[in-house]
Amino acid sequence: GAVVSQHPSWVICKSGTSVKIECRSLDFQATTMFWYRQFPKQSLMLMATSNEGSKATYEQGVEKDKFLINHASLTLSTLTVTSAHPEDSSFYICSARGGDNEQFFGPGTRLTVL
Amino acid sequence: QKEVEQDPGPLSVPEGAIVSLNCTYSNSAFQYFMWYRQYSRKGPELLMYTYSSGNKEDGRFTAQVDKSSKYISLFIRDSQPSDSATYLCAMSETGGFKTIFGAGTRLFVKA
Numbered sequence: 001g002a003v004v005s006q007h008p009s010w011v012i013c014k015s016g017t018s019v020k021i022e023c024r025s026l027d028f029q030a031t032t033m034f035w036y037r038q039f040p041k042q043s044l045m046l047m048a049t050s051n052e053g054s055k056a057t058y059e060q061g062v063e064k065d066k067f068l069i070n071h072a073s074l075t076l077s078t079l080t081v082t083s084a085h086p087e088d089s090s091f092y093i094c095s096a097r098g099g100d101n102e103q104f105f106g107p108g109t110r111l112t113v114l
Numbered sequence: 115q116k117e118v119e120q121d122p123g124p125l126s127v128p129e130g131a132i133v134s135l136n137c138t139y140s141n142s143a144f145q146y147f148m149w150y151r152q153y154s155r156k157g158p159e160l161l162m163y164t165y166s167s168g169n170k171e172d173g174r175f176t177a178q179v180d181k182s183s184k185y186i187s188l189f190i191r192d193s194q195p196s197d198s199a200t201y202l203c204a205m206s207e208t209g210g211f212k213t214i215f216g217a218g219t220r221l222f223v224k225a
Contacts (some may be wrong), residue, residue, distance in 0.1 A: 006157070009185055034213075042159070044203070050223045057211075093157045101146045103213050105157035 004096050006106035013084055023053045023063045029074035034103070035058040035067070037077055039089045050077055051100030063081035069107045117141050119216065120203055121217030130223050133190040134212050137203035137216045140184065144205040144214075149188045152200045161201075162188065193223045 003026040023033060032051050036044040048069050050056035053086050056069035066088075067079040077096075081088055093108040120137045127133055135149075145166055150158035157209040162177040166168045168179045186205070190197055203216040 004157075032211075044215055047213065049211065091155070095157075097213075101208075102160065102163050103148070103204070103206075104160055105150070108155070108157040110155065 002026075002096075002098065002102070002104045004030075004094065004104045004106040006109050008095055008109060009107060010098075010110040010112075012112045015085050016083055019070065019081045019084055019111060021094070021111075023077045023096070023106050025096040025098075025104070028096075028098045030077075030098060031074070032097045033065045033071055033077040034095045034096065034097070035069060035077075035079050036093045038108075040091075043094065045080075055057070081111065084111070088111045090101045091108060096106055115140060117214050118205060118216045119205065121219055122217050124222055126222040126224060127193055129193060129195060129223055131193050131223075133193050133197070133221060133223075134217050135188040135190075135201050135221070137186050137202075137205075139186070139205060140165040141205075141207070141214075142181070142184065143207045145208045146206045146213075147177070147186050149175075149177055149214070150202040150204060151197075152202060154199075157191055158202055195223050195225045197221060198223045205208040221224075 005024045007022045029039045035047045046061045048056045048058045050071035058064045059071045093106040118139045135216040147164045152158040167179045167181045174191045178187045200218040202218040206213040
């Protein structure tokens with residue numbers, strides 16, 4: 001299957017700082033990228049969907065000013081958690097979809113905000 | 115009613131057993147059906163991908179789609195302890211913007 005990378009794989013930061021997470025599709029062009037959040041033993045929660053070159057579409061209840069998404073190219077999307085707080089600590093996973101509707105996930109980023 | 119229903123389990127089976135995982139859905143427009151495996155603290159891994167109805171086999175895994183019943187299944191033959199993970203079903207419409215995921219079934223295969 002296609003490969004999606006995420007960086008960093010884990011990050012610890014102080015409350016009030018911003019954290020950027022990168023998501024790259026390594027061997028295909030992703031027409032759409034998705035960002036999910038997952039709490040322990042719970043399913044994936046879709047945060048936002050982005051298409052290259054256009055603004056992200058956020059799910060209800062997700063603050064777009066707090067979770068900034070940039071889909072700069074067909075292979076790169078970034079999620080920036082601004083002014084992170086302990087309640088933002090979670091497992092963030094991106095996924096990328098090509099032209100045939102198959103959706104591939106990155107390995108995830110574990111964020112811990114102290 | 116959720117668009118996709120999946121029993122969260124947990125499901126515990128002995129090594130070597132045949133495992134059956136299922137999802138039901140309500141949206142008749144779904145055409146693409148996927149099964150993902152997720153190990154703890156890892157991103158989901160695409161296991162099976164099928165379009166419309168029918169069966170698809172890959173090694174020990176068989177995916178079945180019955181669109182008339184709005185029911186999909188994943189069978190795992192000769193289950194191994196390494197199959198212990200959470201299995202998520204997912205589906206989307208042709209040209210659909212989103213993929214809809216089930217809640218995931220936690221599977222434990224005991225040695």
